[in-house]
Amino acid sequence: MKNPNSFENQNRAQNREIIVLAHNIRSTHNIGAIIRTSEGFGVSKIIFSGYSPFPILKDENFQKTGRLPHIAQKINSQIHKTALGAEKIIPSEISKDILKTIQDLKNQGFEIFALEQSKKSIFLKDFMAHKNAKIALLLGEEVEGVSKELLDLCDKTIEIPMFGQKESFNVSVATGIALYKIACE
Template sequence: MRKLSMDELGRKSVSDFKEADKHRLMLVLDNIRSMHNVGSVFRSADAFLVEGICLCGYTPQPPHRDIHKTALGATETVDWMYFSTTLEAVQQLKQKGYKIFALEQAEGSISLEQFHASQHLPAAIVLGNEVEGVDAEVIKYCDGCIEIPQFGMKHSLNVSVATGIVLWEAVRGMI
């Protein structure tokens, strides 16, 4: 076994990425504090070829060196837009026909392995603040909540880690 070279990975150029058919998924970042988390979400959004990211509230926006440090160029490929509130982003996406799901532990949430994104497209996934999670007012406008099963003491994941998990599971059902 040998490690593949960068040339063998079939990496898309920025223009190839922009022209590629995307998975009908949007990410909505609800007041994320950490620039490193924002950069990591951009990187996962690029890896899973999602349509774009809504940066909301006080979520940091590119360009910023701390976002670029973890995004590794994904801020150049993934489309993003800014909204002053998460509720504004969710309402606009709903008007465009998106089903909205918060990634949150909530009464009646859908366990991730039971969630089939392909049945709800186009879909948007709201990712919450590192401490407070998804705002309760935003959850009221969602079509449902998705929960990642967890078995340890903490019952919480870093928002960028949770993003990678939920995107893999959502896209896996589409390929």
């Protein structure tokens, strides 16, 4: 369904630069949903790292990325099932060293927020970013989440409270919930 106010909403989201860091997410379907959701909330770029699958990049050099073209096509097809073309719209890149990428983003003025449950996390409803803050939202793998090593590099850790019996939301669902809060502030 097309949102008649999408231009207005897009301008609101563009007051803040948001990057998503997708680290060690194994499911192509989760990656596709994260891409589509990120595009919908005006995320400026997605950075894939670790063993996260990623769509075929514009002008991808398969030797440089280490992927065989037929494998990349298969992965791209699986991602497309949930991204529905958003993978062709939102810029993306690959990080071979997530620690360096996080440090580089900090040097560029980004605040790094992990989406994870931890002893130091704050609930999403209590989260407030500075008005024009540049934000990088770090997502971790589906089962183990964001590692302690990466959490220690983050400025804050954001947690979405659970009211049912399960311990956590699916990573793509949690991404959507968090991006809604961040983009609409």
